[in-house]
Structure formats: C-alpha cells, structure tokens
Amino acid sequence: MSSLHAFTRADAEVALTLGGESVSFGALRDEVEARKRRLGDLPPGIAILRAHRTREFIASFLALYEAGVPQAVFAPEWTAVEVDARRQGLGCCFELDAALSVTWRSEAESPQHHPDTSVVLFTSGSTGAPRAVQLSRRNIEANVAAVRASLDFDSAPAQTLFLPLSYSFGLLGQLLPALAAGLPTTLLGNLVELKALLDEGRLVGMISGVPSHHETLLRLVGDGPPRTGGVTHVISAGAALSLPLRQRLLRAFPHGRVYTNYGQTELSPRVLCLRSDHPAFLSNATGYPVGNLAVKLTAGGELCVRGDQLMLGYLGAPEATREKVEDGWLRTGDLAELGPDGLVTLLGRNDDLLKVGGERLSPFEIEAALRELPGVEDAAVWGREDPLYGTTLTAFLQLRPGTPCPSRRALRQTLQGLLSAHKVPADYYRVEQLPRTANGKLQRARLGEALRPELRIG
Structure with missing residues (x-):
C-alpha cells in the first residue's frame, strides 16, 4: 500500500461526501499528490495532524503516509493539557495545519521513534495513561486487508461513518478499508444526522459504531416498522455486544448483516x-x-495475539512494550475462552475481574442483566472492598429520560430471577452518564466518582 492507488481509484466515482460536498476518487488522488509536493523540507521527527472530519485532514493523512513521513493523529477535542502530554510522549515532533505548514515544533531534536513507524495512535486510556502506539505500513496494510475481507467491504454499496477519525476504529478500521475497496463514504458529525438520513430513506450500505451508539440509534429509530431496508452492514466494535443488543439489531435491520468485533x-x-x-x-x-x-x-486464561498487525511498540516506553509483548505475542489483558474451532469468547479484562466470596466474576454478565431492567439505558458494575466478603458489588444505572427510579429492593428482587445470588449487586446508584472515553469504552476506574449519597438508590 505504498501508493495511493491501493487506497483510491482514479475515476469519477464518489470517494467521500462531507457536509453535502462530494469528492471523487480522482479528485482525492489529485489533492493528495498536490499535498505531497507541498511537503518540502519538513523538520525531523513525527508530524502531528488534528483529525478533523474534513477533506483536508484525509488528504493530508494520505499524503504523509505515501511520502513516508511518520505522523501522529490527535483528536481535535483534546484539551491543552492532553495535547501537551502527548507531544511530550512523542519526543521530537512538529505540528502541521490544514495547509501542511509547520505551526509548532518541539525542543527535542533527536527522533526516538522506531524507524518503521508510519502512524502513531494513542490508546484510549480506559485502563490507565494513554500510550503512543507505533504502527508500520505493514501493520496498517495487514489490517486493511483483514477488515476488508472479514466485514465484506466489497459487497457494501456505500458507507456512512460518524466515528472519530482520531481513533483506530474509525480511521484504520472503517475509513481506510472503504477507500481501498472503492466504497463511497459519507462522513457525518453525529447520530442525529444519521437518523435524518434514515428518515429520508437515504441511509444505505454500511454503518458502524460502539454498542452505546447502537443503543442510542435504536432508541431514535423507535418501535415502529423498520425503515432500515437500505442498510446492508451493521458494524459493532469497541466494547462487548450483548446478546439482547444483538437480537435487537437483527430485528431493527432485517435486511442487513450484523458484525460484532473486538480489537486493540x-x-x-x-x-x-x-x-x-x-x-x-x-x-x-x-x-x-x-x-x-x-x-x-495463557495458563491463566489471558488472550494473546500475534501476526502482521502487531504494533512496533509503545513510543518512549520500552518497559511497557516488554510487559505487553513477549516472544512475538501481545498480551491483551482480556480473559477468554477458546473453542476447538478457534472461536473466541471474551470473559472480561484481567483488571476488571471481581472476586466475591472467593469466586472470580466478570462484570459483563451482570451489566448485561442490568441493561435488561425496565428503563435502564446503560449500566456498569464496580467492586468495593468489604472486610467480610472481600468485595461487594455496586451497580451504576443510567436511566432513560423520564423513567422513575426503582427502589433498591425492587432492583434486587428482579435481578434474583436473572442472576445467581452472589452476582446480584448490593448497592445501586443513579447517574446521568456513565464515564466513557470518546470512543465509547467504559472508564471503570472512574465509577467511584459517583459514590455520592444523593445518587444512592434507597
């Protein structure tokens, strides 16, 4: 994928639609070539791009990729503190604006990144401080080919994408495979715009999101007759897709295929x-x-993965890299079961497991049951230290607007019909919004912030 031909076809077919403006594959190719000519003599180090959902960002990203300039993708919404921390993590780096002019340059002058680094993306930080992940062209090309095949990209007529382009799911998992497959992609700002296309009968092809996105979309769609006949592919990643949500998506998109995914x-x-x-x-x-x-x-049930998509390492964090990768195998931090035919079932994260009465529990099963309760929009479970039981379970409920808050007794009685007694949470708190990262991952470590008396369900 060293040339843009692998990403785009030089013809008049539409490649991108942004803000009502369409860009053909040929026009995108021309703009990328023009931007490559404007790169000139860049400073040493890693180029920083802000991932605005624009034609300019996409063309600049592809131009740097083809020119072999290592680049780091920053989220536009990051605060000054977050930007500064990530700049420091990159070491020798500089920032480019939409016109590819240098607007900022680090004091460090000696690059420390891996020589094969093509793109640097940051982990979400849901389980700790964000890390700068170095990916090579080989990594990216292997992923594009794998995603294109596993999600049947070539059979989709089009794609509608509202995921952030600063995260791997949106950029590497959806946009680049679509460009490689010659699939027209419409980029939207939010789910409301997606709902408008649905109402107008113009939503066709592939849509993608994390489970919380799909929950919101289903609420917007409502319980009436499906108006989703044009949707052929529904992609879910970023978090576990519960069985009830899988069933609801199949009912809402009767003419489409649903794909559940896992990645890092x-x-x-x-x-x-x-x-x-x-x-x-x-x-x-x-x-x-x-x-x-x-x-x-592993002997402890942790899922390990190896192959061409495995990162080069964390930039500036060799110890963290060695802890994560051993003998070519990446330790995912997720516990899993592996079937005889190779089918993987995730059970939860190593650091998410809860030990109650001497038994290790995954919060996933409990959270799925909580989401099935009337009026519950989203839910999370947290373990609190207890001198007698070691850990007691606390549930955090995000209720649908206008839903009356049930009593703690009613919640426990309902759950006792769904879960074993030791899996039923002892305490319940009502929250306006669960803490999640920008790409939808639950920040379980932050749940303790909601342990306030006024939020406790009595």
Whole structure:
C-alpha cells in the first residue's frame, strides 16, 4: 500500500461526501499528490495532524503516509493539557495545519521513534495513561486487508461513518478499508444526522459504531416498522455486544448483516469478528481471528495475539512494550475462552475481574442483566472492598429520560430471577452518564466518582 492507488481509484466515482460536498476518487488522488509536493523540507521527527472530519485532514493523512513521513493523529477535542502530554510522549515532533505548514515544533531534536513507524495512535486510556502506539505500513496494510475481507467491504454499496477519525476504529478500521475497496463514504458529525438520513430513506450500505451508539440509534429509530431496508452492514466494535443488543439489531435491520468485533489499537486494531449468519452469533461469543492473526490463551486464561498487525511498540516506553509483548505475542489483558474451532469468547479484562466470596466474576454478565431492567439505558458494575466478603458489588444505572427510579429492593428482587445470588449487586446508584472515553469504552476506574449519597438508590 505504498501508493495511493491501493487506497483510491482514479475515476469519477464518489470517494467521500462531507457536509453535502462530494469528492471523487480522482479528485482525492489529485489533492493528495498536490499535498505531497507541498511537503518540502519538513523538520525531523513525527508530524502531528488534528483529525478533523474534513477533506483536508484525509488528504493530508494520505499524503504523509505515501511520502513516508511518520505522523501522529490527535483528536481535535483534546484539551491543552492532553495535547501537551502527548507531544511530550512523542519526543521530537512538529505540528502541521490544514495547509501542511509547520505551526509548532518541539525542543527535542533527536527522533526516538522506531524507524518503521508510519502512524502513531494513542490508546484510549480506559485502563490507565494513554500510550503512543507505533504502527508500520505493514501493520496498517495487514489490517486493511483483514477488515476488508472479514466485514465484506466489497459487497457494501456505500458507507456512512460518524466515528472519530482520531481513533483506530474509525480511521484504520472503517475509513481506510472503504477507500481501498472503492466504497463511497459519507462522513457525518453525529447520530442525529444519521437518523435524518434514515428518515429520508437515504441511509444505505454500511454503518458502524460502539454498542452505546447502537443503543442510542435504536432508541431514535423507535418501535415502529423498520425503515432500515437500505442498510446492508451493521458494524459493532469497541466494547462487548450483548446478546439482547444483538437480537435487537437483527430485528431493527432485517435486511442487513450484523458484525460484532473486538480489537486493540496495538493490533492495528481489528482482532476478532463474528457475522450474524454464524450459529454462534446469538450467544456471547466474540469472534474468530481476522487476517493472519493467531491466538492462544495463557495458563491463566489471558488472550494473546500475534501476526502482521502487531504494533512496533509503545513510543518512549520500552518497559511497557516488554510487559505487553513477549516472544512475538501481545498480551491483551482480556480473559477468554477458546473453542476447538478457534472461536473466541471474551470473559472480561484481567483488571476488571471481581472476586466475591472467593469466586472470580466478570462484570459483563451482570451489566448485561442490568441493561435488561425496565428503563435502564446503560449500566456498569464496580467492586468495593468489604472486610467480610472481600468485595461487594455496586451497580451504576443510567436511566432513560423520564423513567422513575426503582427502589433498591425492587432492583434486587428482579435481578434474583436473572442472576445467581452472589452476582446480584448490593448497592445501586443513579447517574446521568456513565464515564466513557470518546470512543465509547467504559472508564471503570472512574465509577467511584459517583459514590455520592444523593445518587444512592434507597
């Protein structure tokens, strides 16, 4: 994928639609070539681009990629403190504006990145401080090929994308495979715009999002007759797709296929995929490895992955890299079951597991049951230290607007019919919004911030 031909076709067909303006593959190719000529003599180090959902960002990203200039993608919404921390993590770097002019330059002058670094993306920080993940062209090309095959990109007529382009799911997992497949992509700002297309009967082809996005979309769609006949592919990643949500998506998109996925930025990012026409889809199974990825479990049940999509390492953090990667295998931090046919079922993160009464529990099952309660829009479970039981379970409920708050007694009684007694949370708190990263991952470590008396459900 060293030339843009692998990304775009030089013809009159539409490549991108942004803000009502369409850009053909030929016009995108011309703009990328023009931007490559404007790169000139750049400073040493890593170029920083702000991932605005614009034609200029996409063309600049592709131009730097083709020219072999290592680049780091920053989210436009990051605060000055967040930007400064990530700049320091990059070491020798400089920032480019939409016209590819240098607007800022670090004091460091000696690059420290891996010589094969092509793109640097940052982990979400849901389980700790964000890391700068170095990805090579080989990583990115392997991911594009794997995603294109596993999600059947070539059979989709078009794609509608509202995911942030600063994260691996949106940029590497959806936009680049679409460009490689010659798939027209419409970029939107939010789900409301997606709903408008749906109402107008203009939503066709592939849509993608994290489970919380799909929950919101289903609420917008409502319970009436499906108006989703043009949707052919529904992609979910970024968090576990519960069985009830899988069933609801199948009902809402009767003419489409639903895909549940798992990935990590360190793996460029797609790792597992499962299509809704597979018998195991209506279970808690997560998927099969994509591309040439191989998986195995440690003695403790942790999922490990190796293959061409494995990152070069964390920039400026060799110790963290060594802790994460051993003998070519990346330790994902996720516990899993591995079926005889290679089907992987995730059980939860190593650091998410809760030990109650001597038994290790995954919060996923409990959270899925909580989401099935009337009026519950989203839910999370947290373990609190207890001198007798070691840990007691606390549930945080995000209720739908206008829903009356149930009592703690009613919640426990309902859950006792769904879960074993030791899995039923002891305490309940009502929150306006669960703490999630910009790409939808639950920040479980921040749940303790909601332990306020006025939020406790009595």
